[in-house]
Each structure stands twice: as structure tokens, then as C-alpha cells.
Amino acid sequence: MTLARRLFVFVGVVATVAGFAVIAGVSLGLELTDVFLGLVAALAALQGLRYVQHRRDTTPNTTVTGDPEARISVPVPGSDFDDDLVSAAGRRTRWAARERVVDRLETRAKGALVARGGHAPEEAAALLKTGGWTDDPVAARFLGASVSVPLRQRVRLLLSGQSSLSDRAERTVAAIERVGTADDPAGERR
Known part of the structure; x- marks a missing residue:
């Protein structure tokens, strides 16, 4: 694991624990102010951008399906008669x-x-x-x-x-x- 990845994981874990603590009513000396909400929003935006950048480098998984309208060859009426006419003009048959x-x-x-x-x-x-x-x-x-x-x-x-x-x-x-x-x-x- 790279240093940047460890740092992002650590910041994410700390932010999650702090968020659960604030929701539970534990006072960590921080109040739910606009500055705190801004920091959480900035952290969420950075994490979202990092995830999008990671997805950009991966190849998409696709499934190849068969042709749903594959045509079945059907014999043309009278083609055997035409074949007989053509072969009757040949030398061998x-x-x-x-x-x-x-x-x-x-x-x-x-x-x-x-x-x-x-x-x-x-x-x-x-x-x-x-x-x-x-x-x-x-x-x-x-x-x-x-x-x-x-x-x-x-x-x-x-x-x-x-x-x-x-x-x-x-x-x-x-x-x-x-x-x-x-x-x-x-x-x-x-």
C-alpha cells in the first residue's frame, strides 16, 4: 500500500468515527458549524474524484452476446431444378x-x-x-x-x-x- 493510499484510508476512518461520534451526541469539542460541514463536503468531494479517477483507468467489463437476428438459410423453391439445368449443360453429368x-x-x-x-x-x-x-x-x-x-x-x-x-x-x-x-x-x- 502506498503512502498516499494509507493517508487517505486514515483520514477516511477518522472522519467516519468523528461523524458517528457527533451523531451519537458525544461532544469532542467541535460544534456542527458551517466550517465543519464544509470540511466534510470537501473531503467527500476529494474521495469522489479519487474514485472517479481510479475507475477511469480500469477497463470496463462487457458481455458479448450473439446476434439476436441470425438468419437461417432456407432453400429457394426450384433451385434444385435450376441446378439440374446447369449441370445438364456440363460434360460429366x-x-x-x-x-x-x-x-x-x-x-x-x-x-x-x-x-x-x-x-x-x-x-x-x-x-x-x-x-x-x-x-x-x-x-x-x-x-x-x-x-x-x-x-x-x-x-x-x-x-x-x-x-x-x-x-x-x-x-x-x-x-x-x-x-x-x-x-x-x-x-x-x-
């Missing part, structure tokens, strides 16, 4: 991914023909085989129908600059969306 894309679109087309087109499941499968489910020959051929695509359409697909697989998949999705609507001549409602 081309055929397996292409088959997954075609199978998935064929299942959706069959479901749309049954749900919105008013066809029986067997009739929907027959329409998919013949290509009679849509008026778009590119979409019909993509799902396995033996329909010829006009030369003009082939040239347009070649010159579009887009992957032929993704272009055919987009046209097939658009044709599936039209099933059972007024835009679809082959899918009248029953």
Missing part, C-alpha cells in the same frame, strides 16, 4: 441431369393435364407421347413426342445464343403453364 429435367417436366405436364386440363391420367400420358398436349412443337418434342420442329424454329433456336436445353426447358414450362387456360387450344376443360 449431362445425360443424368437432362433425364432428371425431362422427367420432372413430364411429371408436371401430366399433373397439369389431369388437374387443369380435365384429362384422365392415361389420356394425359397418351397426349404427352403424341405431342397433342400443346401446340408448341419444341415443347412436345422435348418431352419425347415424335413431332417435327419446323426449320424456322430450329434456326431461331440455333441463333438465339442461349443454351438449347435451357431454351427448350423454358418453352416446355411455358407450355405447361398454358395447359387448361384459354391460350391452350389442345387443353379444353371438360
